[in-house]
Amino acid sequence: MRRKGRAIATVAILLILGAIGIAWLNPRLTHHIESDHFRAELAKETAKGLHFPSGQYAPIHWTGFLSATSDGFRARNGRKAMKSMDAHGITARFNPLGFFLRRWQLDDVHIRSGEVEIQTYAPTPEPSPAKPWFHIFLPQRVYLKLVESEPADVTWCFRGEKGGFFGTRLVIAPHGRDFNYQASGGTLKMALIPNLQLRDTHLLITKKLLTLYNLDLQPSEDATGNIHAQGTAGTSEDRSVDFNFNFERIPVEEWLPKQWRDHVRGTASGNIRWRGKNPKLESSTGEATLRVDGGRIIELPFLENLAKITNEKALERLTLNDCSFALTWNYPRAEIKNIAIDEKGKFRAEGVIQVERKALSGAIELGVARHLLDWLPKPEEVFPHEHDGYLWTTVHLSGTTDAPQQDLSPRIMEVLKENPGAALGLLLRQFGDWLKNIFDSE
Numbered sequence: 001m002r003r004k005g006r007a008i009a010t011v012a013i014l015l016i017l018g019a020i021g022i023a024w025l026n027p028r029l030t031h032h033i034e035s036d037h038f039r040a041e042l043a044k045e046t047a048k049g050l051h052f053p054s055g056q057y058a059p060i061h062w063t064g065f066l067s068a069t070s071d072g073f074r075a076r077n078g079r080k081a082m083k084s085m086d087a088h089g090i091t092a093r094f095n096p097l098g099f100f101l102r103r104w105q106l107d108d109v110h111i112r113s114g115e116v117e118i119q120t121y122a123p124t125p126e127p128s129p130a131k132p133w134f135h136i137f138l139p140q141r142v143y144l145k146l147v148e149s150e151p152a153d154v155t156w157c158f159r160g161e162k163g164g165f166f167g168t169r170l171v172i173a174p175h176g177r178d179f180n181y182q183a184s185g186g187t188l189k190m191a192l193i194p195n196l197q198l199r200d201t202h203l204l205i206t207k208k209l210l211t212l213y214n215l216d217l218q219p220s221e222d223a224t225g226n227i228h229a230q231g232t233a234g235t236s237e238d239r240s241v242d243f244n245f246n247f248e249r250i251p252v253e254e255w256l257p258k259q260w261r262d263h264v265r266g267t268a269s270g271n272i273r274w275r276g277k278n279p280k281l282e283s284s285t286g287e288a289t290l291r292v293d294g295g296r297i298i299e300l301p302f303l304e305n306l307a308k309i310t311n312e313k314a315l316e317r318l319t320l321n322d323c324s325f326a327l328t329w330n331y332p333r334a335e336i337k338n339i340a341i342d343e344k345g346k347f348r349a350e351g352v353i354q355v356e357r358k359a360l361s362g363a364i365e366l367g368v369a370r371h372l373l374d375w376l377p378k379p380e381e382v383f384p385h386e387h388d389g390y391l392w393t394t395v396h397l398s399g400t401t402d403a404p405q406q407d408l409s410p411r412i413m414e415v416l417k418e419n420p421g422a423a424l425g426l427l428l429r430q431f432g433d434w435l436k437n438i439f440d441s442e
Contacts, residue, residue: 034059034060034061034062038060039057039059039060042057042060043055043056043057043073046073046075047075049143049144050075050078050082050085050144051078051079051080051081051082052075052076052077052078052079052082052085053077053079054075055073055074055075055085056073056074056075057070057072057073058070058071058072058073059071063091066093066094066095066096067091067092067093067094068091068092068094069089069090069091069092070090071088071089071090072086072087072088072089072090073085073086073087073090074086074087078119080178080205080207081118081119081178081179081205082116082117082118082119082179083117083118083119084115084116084117085114085115085116085117086114086115086116087111087113087114087149088111088112088113088114089111089112089113090109090110090111090112091109091110092106092107092108092109092110093106093107093108094106094107095107095145103143105143105145106143106144106145107145107146108145108146108148109144109145109146109147109148110148110149111147111148111149111152112149113149113150113151113152114149114152114153114170115152115153115154115155116152116153116154116155116170116172117154117155117156117164118154118155118156118181118205119156119157143174144172144174145173145174146171146172146173147170147171147172147173148169148170148171148172149169149170150169150170151166151167151168151169151185151186152167152168152169152170152183153165153166153167153168154168154170154181154183158190158191159191159192161190161191163188163189163190163191164188164189164190165183165186165187165188165198165201166186166187166188166189167185167186167187168183168184168185168186168187168198169183169184169185169186170182170183171183175204175206176206178204178205178206178207179204179205180202180203180204181201181202181203181204181205182200182201182202182203183198183200183201184198184199184200184201185198186198187220188217193255194219194220194254194255195220196217196218196219196220196227197217197218197219197220198216198217199216199217199218199226200214200215200216201214201215201216202214203215205235206235207235207236208234208235208236208238209232209233209234209235209236210232210233210234210235211232212229212230212231212232212233212243213230214228214229214230215227215228215229215230216228217229219250219251219254224249225247225248225249225250225251225267226247226248226249227245227246227247227250228245228246228247229243229244229245229246230243230244231243231244231274233279239277239278239279240275240276240277240278241274241275241276241278241279241284242273242274242275243273243274243275244271244272244273244274245271245272245273245274246270246271247268247269247270247271248269249267249268249269249293250267250268250269251265251266251267251268252264252265252266252267252268252292252295253265253266255268262299263297263298263299263300264295264296264297264298265294265295265296265297265298266292266293266294266295266296266320266323267292267293267294268290268291268292268293269290269291269293270288270289270290270291271288271289272286272287272288273286273287273288274286281331282331282332283331284329284331285329285330285331286328286329287326287327287328288326288327288328289324289325289326289327290324290325290326290327291323291324292320292323292324295318295319295320295323296317296318296319296320297317297318297320298316298317298318299316299317303315303316303317303318304316311375312371312372312375314346314372315346315372318343318346319343320341320342320343321342321343321344322340322341322342322348323340323341323342324338324339324340325337325338325339325340326338332356332357333354333355333356334354334355334356335352335353335354335355336352336353336354336355336362337352337353339351339352339353339364345369345389346368346369346372347366347367347368347369347372347390348366348367348388348390349364349365349366349367350364350365351363351364351365351395353397355401358400358401358402359400360397360398360399360400360401360404360405361397361398362396362397363394363395363396363397364394364395364397365392365393365394365395366383366392366393366394366395366408367383367387367388367390367391367392368383368390368391369389369390369391370386370390370391373391376412376415376416377415377416377418378415379391381415382408382411382412382415393408393411395407395408
């Protein structure tokens with residue numbers, strides 16, 4: 001017990017002496033830390049710790065016991081996960097215990113705002129500049145225990161455009177010589193997809209692997225929908241990717257081309273698995289399923305014209321009771337299967353579609369309610385099978401994705417040619433609608 005008491009007393013005395021020494025040195029320490037020489041050395045060590053070739057701090061000001069502030073830090077051409085960094089309004093607290101581990105340790109680094117551009121990278125040896133003889137007595141690197149920034153932009157380049165998380169709360173923590181990235185809040189903006197709100201994400205990038213532990217997003221206009229993703233991507237010699245995506249209640253109109261957005265409604269749910277020997281589409285394989293609930297197609301010119309031709313107003317608007325399919329792809333071939341599109345009492349479509357280098361093939365079994373075929377003479381010649389309340393025919397697909405073709409229209413035209421009275425009736429109906437539109441416009 002006496003030895004334990006002496007040890008405690010010794011430690012207490014050392015702490016008191018250390019505090020007295022720091023108080024005596026504080027003016028000198030303040031002058032040194034605020035000097036240009038210290039700022040340059042700290043910038044060099046910070047850049048080295050973050051794997052940048054160099055960096056620049058704005059003037060540093062000592063603000064209290066072991067704490068300091070700077071208006072900003074900037075670095076470019078990063079060798080690892082961070083390609084660039086631009087931080088504003090930095091405050092940090094020095095941890096003197098880091099000296100015993102031979103590092104400049106900065107605890108509780110807070111950034112008022114900033115931008116970090118990240119990248120995948122191929123590991124390369126980092127340069128080792130010559131060191132002075134007394135380097136063995138100095139800290140070897142800067143160690144950032146925790147970095148927080150709000151708001152921050154975490155960006156990357158995608159399809160030649162700048163994308164990323166904008167206005168998010170970013171937390172960076174060390175993982176060995178690499179870093180964990182966690183973010184929450186803000187907006188995901190990327191080419192080809194609508195803006196999405198970020199709930200939470202956790203990402204680790206090392207010299208061999210990018211690991212996405214979780215990515216949770218939601219549509220901007222609908223807080224009930226969600227997208228969840230996780231997976232890995234190689235960052236070294238192995239560049240393979242393996243990602244899983246799950247989504248629920250995502251408004252479909254936001255993901256469609258602009259010319260379709262006013263005509264289609266519904267919410268999509270499903271999952272996607274994407275794999276490949278590298279991130280390029282040309283080496284990818286995968287599977288996906290999709291189901292659309294509450295699907296509606298409205299005010300589509302094709303349907304409006306079809307309704308006029310058939311004299312069936314019910315065809316101007318489709319409300320889908322079923323809309324689902326599965327997709328598999330092994331570039332350059334893709335297959336859409338288990339297709340099921342149905343509006344009870346009107347029609348049902350089932351089948352398989354194949355696409356290979358834009359070449360289109362496949363067959364769709366199309367069933368149509370008999371009353372919707374009253375405009376067609378002898379509908380059984382085109383729709384020869386009847387079951388489940390529909391007349392059915394097989395529609396064969398061909399052509400390309402840019403110019404798709406099908407064999408249903410030629411067969412209908414053949415029937416109309418054999419029945420000129422029916423064809424004339426359709427023509428007069430179209431002519432009557434045309435005259436009506438002219439007089440209505442006047």
